[in-house]
Amino acid sequence: MRPVLFWLFGYPIHTYPVMIATGFIIGVWLAARYAERVGLNRDMILDLSWWLLVSGLVGSRVVFIMVNWDQYYYACVDVARYNALYPATPLDGPDCTRILRFWTGGLVFYGGVIGAILTMIWFLRRERVAVLPVADTIIPALAIGQFFGRLGCLSAGCCFGKPTGAPWAIEFPRRSMAWAEHVKAGWIDTHAHHAVSIHPTQLYDSVFGLVLFLVLLWIRHNKRYHGQVFIWWLMLYPLGRSTIELFRGDTERGYLFEVISPGLNRFLGVPEGSITFLSTSQFVSLCVVATALALLLKARRQRV
DSSP states (O other), X not given: OOSEEEEETTEEEEHHHHHHHHHHHHHHHHHHHHHHHTTOOHHHHHHHHHHHHHHHHHHHHHHHHHHTHHHHHHHHHOHHHHHHHOTTSOOSSXXXXXXXXXXXXXXXXXXXXXXXXXXXXXXXXXXXOOHHHHHXXXXXXXXXXXXXXXXXXXXXXXXXXXXXXXXTOBOOBTTSHHHHHHHHHTSSOTTOSBOOOBOOHHHHHHHHHHHHHHHHHHHHHTOOSTTHHHHHHHHHHHHHHHHHHTTBOOGGGOEEEEEOOHHHHHHHTSOTTSOOEEEHHHHHHHHHHHHHXXXXXXXXXXXX
């Protein structure tokens, strides 16, 4: 965990936004290069990418705040209530600015994706450009952004995993999000110097993003119709995300309903009593896969 990458003139440069910026720059560069190769307007792709960055950040932050509203509302207007809910990280006084501090963690990936897709459709319709060819151009950049973004999550300590005794387990330090969650669960006390050993789910998701990026490049190189790359992202990302969700230990993202499968938990190497299904992200993943299947069937019918 390294929330601050370095200090510049006395100001902290946080690792999380640096990783997001790195993924964005590399992704846009690759998308712009491919756009020129297939005859798309490079400047239009650059303009679109800026809108996607802004809408993605806003969408991901808004959804996180909606899911965790009590953290921000009570921290601003009722400190006593906040301290009762979060005794591991008490406040001395009101803090209304935490709602803006996304660099400490607090972005919901699916919220960003939804915001970005809606913005892309709006932008391309305004420019009178077909959506699917551009989506095929842009979507691999999202996967490489996932690779860097999850490294930012690791540095900030968010999106952490469930306890495990695996040799590759990691431990987060005192005052980290995992530490606060484990204090709340009663697994450690407030004097503990670090959280219990947990799955490095940020690294799982980061590696998955890199693999997905390479797969999407291969699909794009061999694609037979517009929208094929985009549809396969809609298919593959939710499957990987839902699998990684089984190892996630940050309960703040919420569950639609709670199903505990001791047998599956033992097989996965997580506590038997931990919640297995159905997190909000797993539900959204099911909806996205259903959408992908519908688009895939439609595309195949149009090609017949």
